């Protein structure tokens with residue numbers, strides 16, 4: 578069947594048929610508005626994100642199933658960054674003419690697979706025709722006890738700066754796809770090796786750190802938190818600004834994946850700029866008093882991902898990155914630049 582024959586309401590019914598009721602859902606897709614019950618004593622967290630074809634993704638790189646997963650993952654990541662429990666999502670799509678029903682089925686399947694992984698219920702949305710590329714808009718709602726919510730504004734001078742997982746993987750994957758970094762084996766048949774495939778998969782199918790964000794929030798040990806969507810430097814600058822502090826990142830302590838180490842071997846210089854300023858890893862950056870170090874290592878490990886202290890919050894403003902010999906890594910245009 579063609580999308581045109583199915584129509585907007587047909588498409589919505591087709592999506593709704595695959596949706597199961599979730600936690601606190603009283604009325605889901607199909608009425609004028611969804612009705613949900615927030616857990617007594619908790620507060621509602623709401624975040625929204627837009628993904629535009631040609632700006633945030635390319636259909637030629639991104640299989641629809643993974644694009645569906647990613648469009649929810651980047652939203653769930655914002656709930657993780659607040660220490661919240663993700664609950665409900667809405668999905669709105671502006672669909673260009675050349676997007677087939679099979680494409681949308683695959684997209685929806687991916688979206689709902691990630692939703693199921695995290696216990697998120699799809700409770701509504703909208704669809705319309707787009708004249709210029711696929712546009713995806715997702716709103717996510719989560720909840721948490723008021724005293725557990727972690728904001729960007731609580732970092733204190735002397736706190737350590739931490740990151741979860743490894744840094745720079747997605748940015749390296751993007752650089753490979755864009756052709757800004759030549760694949761290692763390009764001269765030997767052009768195939769992409771395992772390390773490069775891994776890095777690209779971190780860009781196309783990121784993992785929101787919900788269990789870790791929640792465990793850290795509920796521990797009461799962290800003072801500020803953010804998810805790294807625009808690059809560590811740019812995102813830590815948001816914490817610094819809202820907390821009225823600065824920070825020094827020790828570039829040599831940044832956790833680098835074996836894949837990134839392997840894939841960057843043939844480069845003349847290690848790509849610090851990607852690791853510090855590349856975006857889309859969707860790891861968490863947070864701050865905590867130094868004496869919580871041991872407990873934080875335990876908590877994050879138990880939640881399924883390691884965390885690494887990578888710097889110190891300073892009372893003087895400004896965020897800088899230094900090498901172990903004390904030299905400063907030249908500040909550049911911090912933050913992820915969209916590729917068109």
Ligand SMILES: [Mg+2]
Nearest residue numbers: 655658804806
């Ligand atoms: Mg965010």
